[in-house]
Amino acid sequence: MGDSVSRRSFLLTTTALGFDLKPAIAAARELKISRTTQTHSVCPYCAVGCSVVIHTLGDKARNVQPSVVHIEGDPDSPINRGTLCSKGISLKEFVVNERRLTRPLYRAPGSSAWTRISWEEALDKMARRIKDTRDRGFEEKDAQGRTVNRLPNLALIGGCTDTNEINYLISKFRFGLGIAAYENQARL
Amino acid sequence: MASLAATFGRGAMTNGWTDVVNADVILVMGGNPAENHPVGFRFVMEARRRRKAKLVSIDPRFNRTAAVSDCYVPMRAGTDIAFLGGLIHYALENKLYHADYIKLHTNASFLVKEGFGFENGHFSGWNAEKKTYDRSTWQYESDGQGFAKVDPTLEHPRCVFQLMRKHYERYTPEAVANIAGCSAGEFNRAAAIICSTGRPDKSGTILYALGWTQHSHAVQLIHTAAMLQLLLGNVGVPGGGVNAQRGHANIKGSTDMGSWNNLPGYLRLPRANHTSLDEFLKANTPKPLRPNSMNYWSNTPKFMTSLLKAYYGRHAARKNGFGYHNLPKIGESDNNSWGFFFDRMHKGSIEGFLSFGMNPVANGPNTPKMLDALSKLKWMIVVENFETETAAFWNAKKLGEKYYSSFIDPAGIQTEVFLLPAACFAEKDGAFVNSSRWLQWKSAAVPPPGEAKPDQEIIARLFLKVRELYEKEGGKAPQPLLQMSWDYANPLSPSLEEVAREVNGRDLAGKQLNGFGELKDDGSTACGNWIYCGSWPEAGNMMARRGQEDPTGLGLFPNYAWSWPANRRILYNRAASDAGGKGWDPQRTSIRWDGVRWTGDTPDYKADAKPSDFGAFIMLPEGVAKLFAADLLEGPFPEHYEPAESPVPNPLHKEVSSNPLASVFQGALDKLGSAKDYPYVAITYRLTEHFHYWTKHMHASGELQSNFFVEVPEELAREKGIKGGDFVRVTSARGSVEGPALVTRRIRPLKVEGKTIYQIGIPIHWGFVGRVRGPLVNNLTPSVYDPNSGTPEYKGFLVNLEKV
Numbered sequence A: 001m002g003d004s005v006s007r008r009s010f011l012l013t014t015t016a017l018g019f020d021l022k023p024a025i026a027a028a029r030e031l032k033i034s035r036t037t038q039t040h041s042v043c044p045y046c047a048v049g050c051s052v053v054i055h056t057l058g059d060k061a062r063n064v065q066p067s068v069v070h071i072e073g074d075p076d077s078p079i080n081r082g083t084l085c086s087k088g089i090s091l092k093e094f095v096v097n098e099r100r101l102t103r104p105l106y107r108a109p110g111s112s113a114w115t116r117i118s119w120e121e122a123l124d125k126m127a128r129r130i131k132d133t134r135d136r137g138f139e140e141k142d143a144q145g146r147t148v149n150r151l152p153n154l155a156l157i158g159g160c161t162d163t164n165e166i167n168y169l170i171s172k173f174r175f176g177l178g179i180a181a182y183e184n185q186a187r188l
Numbered sequence B: 001m002a003s004l005a006a007t008f009g010r011g012a013m014t015n016g017w018t019d020v021v022n023a024d025v026i027l028v029m030g031g032n033p034a035e036n037h038p039v040g041f042r043f044v045m046e047a048r049r050r051r052k053a054k055l056v057s058i059d060p061r062f063n064r065t066a067a068v069s070d071c072y073v074p075m076r077a078g079t080d081i082a083f084l085g086g087l088i089h090y091a092l093e094n095k096l097y098h099a100d101y102i103k104l105h106t107n108a109s110f111l112v113k114e115g116f117g118f119e120n121g122h123f124s125g126w127n128a129e130k131k132t133y134d135r136s137t138w139q140y141e142s143d144g145q146g147f148a149k150v151d152p153t154l155e156h157p158r159c160v161f162q163l164m165r166k167h168y169e170r171y172t173p174e175a176v177a178n179i180a181g182c183s184a185g186e187f188n189r190a191a192a193i194i195c196s197t198g199r200p201d202k203s204g205t206i207l208y209a210l211g212w213t214q215h216s217h218a219v220q221l222i223h224t225a226a227m228l229q230l231l232l233g234n235v236g237v238p239g240g241g242v243n244a245q246r247g248h249a250n251i252k253g254s255t256d257m258g259s260w261n262n263l264p265g266y267l268r269l270p271r272a273n274h275t276s277l278d279e280f281l282k283a284n285t286p287k288p289l290r291p292n293s294m295n296y297w298s299n300t301p302k303f304m305t306s307l308l309k310a311y312y313g314r315h316a317a318r319k320n321g322f323g324y325h326n327l328p329k330i331g332e333s334d335n336n337s338w339g340f341f342f343d344r345m346h347k348g349s350i351e352g353f354l355s356f357g358m359n360p361v362a363n364g365p366n367t368p369k370m371l372d373a374l375s376k377l378k379w380m381i382v383v384e385n386f387e388t389e390t391a392a393f394w395n396a397k398k399l400g401e402k403y404y405s406s407f408i409d410p411a412g413i414q415t416e417v418f419l420l421p422a423a424c425f426a427e428k429d430g431a432f433v434n435s436s437r438w439l440q441w442k443s444a445a446v447p448p449p450g451e452a453k454p455d456q457e458i459i460a461r462l463f464l465k466v467r468e469l470y471e472k473e474g475g476k477a478p479q480p481l482l483q484m485s486w487d488y489a490n491p492l493s494p495s496l497e498e499v500a501r502e503v504n505g506r507d508l509a510g511k512q513l514n515g516f517g518e519l520k521d522d523g524s525t526a527c528g529n530w531i532y533c534g535s536w537p538e539a540g541n542m543m544a545r546r547g548q549e550d551p552t553g554l555g556l557f558p559n560y561a562w563s564w565p566a567n568r569r570i571l572y573n574r575a576a577s578d579a580g581g582k583g584w585d586p587q588r589t590s591i592r593w594d595g596v597r598w599t600g601d602t603p604d605y606k607a608d609a610k611p612s613d614f615g616a617f618i619m620l621p622e623g624v625a626k627l628f629a630a631d632l633l634e635g636p637f638p639e640h641y642e643p644a645e646s647p648v649p650n651p652l653h654k655e656v657s658s659n660p661l662a663s664v665f666q667g668a669l670d671k672l673g674s675a676k677d678y679p680y681v682a683i684t685y686r687l688t689e690h691f692h693y694w695t696k697h698m699h700a701s702g703e704l705q706s707n708f709f710v711e712v713p714e715e716l717a718r719e720k721g722i723k724g725g726d727f728v729r730v731t732s733a734r735g736s737v738e739g740p741a742l743v744t745r746r747i748r749p750l751k752v753e754g755k756t757i758y759q760i761g762i763p764i765h766w767g768f769v770g771r772v773r774g775p776l777v778n779n780l781t782p783s784v785y786d787p788n789s790g791t792p793e794y795k796g797f798l799v800n801l802e803k804v
Helices: A007-013 A022-033 A119-137 A164-177 B002-008 B017-022 B038-051 B080-093 B099-105 B160-170 B173-180 B184-198 B218-231 B251-256 B277-284 B296-315 B318-326 B338-346 B367-375 B393-399 B455-473 B479-483 B496-504 B699-704 B714-720
Strands: A037-042 A051-057 A067-073 A105-107 A139-141 A147-158 A179-183 B025-029 B054-059 B071-074 B204-208 B242-244 B352-356 B379-384 B416-421 B430-433 B438-442 B591-593 B598-600 B680-685 B710-713 B727-731 B736-744 B750-752 B755-757 B759-763 B795-803
Touching (some): A037 B438, A119 A147, A119 B416, A119 B455, A147 B338, A164 B455, A164 B496, A179 B338, B002 B218, B002 B242, B017 B038, B025 B038, B025 B184, B038 B054, B054 B184, B071 B184, B080 B160, B080 B173, B099 B218, B173 B184, B173 B750, B184 B204, B218 B242, B296 B318, B318 B479, B338 B367, B367 B393, B430 B496, B455 B479, B710 B714, B710 B727, B714 B736
Parallel strands (some): B025 B204, B054 B071, B204 B242, B352 B379, B379 B416
Antiparallel strands (some): A037 A051, A051 A067, A105 B416, A139 A147, B430 B438, B591 B598, B727 B795
């Protein structure tokens, strides 16, 4: 840059305007996270495993849902020491995003649109589908008469974006039903 | 991961991110951490600053990792085994290997049976008719007591060391250059830096990612890298290892919990011939192959019984094999990996499909085939944070415009779809496992939006609802379902802390176990995953620890989070010391023998066993690491095979050009192309501004990188009359993508067998659903998979390029 001065460094260092902007900037920063609750979490993207601090507001009052106002790198993590990449730094948008799914949706056979469905109806329908499929396809014995207790006509994938505990519950779900084909992102 | 397990005993990154600072040389190949793991890459830069470490980048593209490297060598996609085999040859030829290390810590001295050999592209035992190997000649010569014979001088013509030397004789710098397309001079320059770490006082690390795993010969490729690191004495030492940089927050943890053919903790899924628990344990509990092998998997009965006890609780007793019969048994030759079951779905034999946070239409190869497969389902359940291409696959024709014009209209698709809103990471607690095997506990900050639910509640409600139907109505084989334990305080939404305690394991009195050494095979302990035993003992949640101490000064941070196994930070750390227990480099060993016990990191060894008591690789029956690995399907030594679609026949053996055992599908939608119609090599990759197929829903990423594009080498662009920004169409035998050309000098044309080879780079991240949209790159990729790992070949397939 040589001797030139960027707009930002000019604003941050100069009082050429006749007044000092520093306190104003500091006040703006303070407002953003000064009254937030901080929660420790881990970035859900790649597997470097950067720790993050999630700042939420509004969780102190009765009947008020807290909301995420800021997510930043956790300075205590020996992995990221407070830093984050360009994706991590915009993580707030992963949580607060008008594209998030907020209701169960249903697409009927042959339909060209989603329709809303209640959790209750969805759970009833899904459980029925799983049971019918399992009853049709479950193999207790193979051709040689050996006990195999497997379900070949139902497949399951997922888990790499979710915690160990959820993966463990998925394993119980899988083996309870007898699902033979289960895959995750590790394959890809 | 399959490869590292076969070579070292565990399918996991050997060291960790924070350890990279200890390296003298960092080889980045098959990865681009500067862009894809930017925060992890800080440790590479720190090693350069602190130790003047050298960074070597070998990649088809001059990417941002290459831009800050000390040495960059371009290469043709899919020729890594040739390059690494060349490095093995270079180390042996120039005597740069660590001789004492390989004698003590590898199977270099083991004798192999007579009859083992390699000729014209095949190892001994090839059955051309069945296209399989009879692996009987790949075994060690036995001493009659069940142990392998060894020659400590490494001179016997049938010892692994001599066989390896012979196998890689062909991999001269000139041969490598002719295959990979770089010059022999460029190869030699990189080889001199990489092999400089063969000295006891130097260590070198290898960082890789999907650029290595996404090949039809990926597992062999990674075995080559592991062999090189063993030859250089770089395994078990700080600043060393073979380090997989994984691409998803908990891809490691979900693998640890079992997928495909594994139960939790890398216990094998039973096969139909394992008709009882005893049969299963007999087949899966290895015997030691050397007198001093600790052979830790001999504890398999304790791990398995404790898992069954966790699964089946009060229904698990000795008299019923602890509920073993409830587990599914797959056929002896069944393959349920990705390519195989989606092929079965495509053929119509799968009715129902559940996808938890995965997007196979975007992620899997050959999108046209994937769309067809989903359209054959009766029903599908997708659990997600955002709508995905998978959830909306039935609308692909409308949303994907020109790419899927032959796909059917929604009216013809009878698949019923449920799309369920799930809580995101910030709305749930629980542990993620990073690449370094650190289990890091996170807490929930906010409730999920609207009617979205945490996944544990979705799984639990579905599970209990199905169970209720069986209780009410009966049905086929209800027992495995009814006997699965689900004894949570709130069964409809189990607390993840409660689940984590169950995973850690407890005894009959309900006391949390301290570690897997306490597991029993008599049903008196229950443990959901033996490798996580110790993560939540009586003392509390170890995964939530935030201790900053680093007593060894090596970046181990033993009190921050918790690392499997047993909070060990560097795997195989016993191998950093010589026969007497003295560090090869006394400054750089994470454990020290003080005459009575090992101190420092958790030893990967018995804490009070003398250095001479056991081999350093306790998970392998050999007790030492394997340069020669007979458990890999294509051969015990890696050989260069071309990708399934290749611009040239294999220069080493034209008749056996690509991997003879690769899983290649032959249906109408599985076409492979030839160089005549598709003359250019294509690779797919990530950009730093996006994460996989998720961030296309975000403003920030969408603004930083809004458009799909195709990277075209300058010389090829000139030949085709393409200018930067011109629209181009890339076509493979499967499908096509269109976008603006980014004419680049970053992908240099290469000379292979006298022929000029152009490579084209295509970023992933776009799709037909999202705030920013574009073509799915997997429209192009082939249904070709590695036979060991089941991973598709995304790096090095053939395409044509034309200006639109």
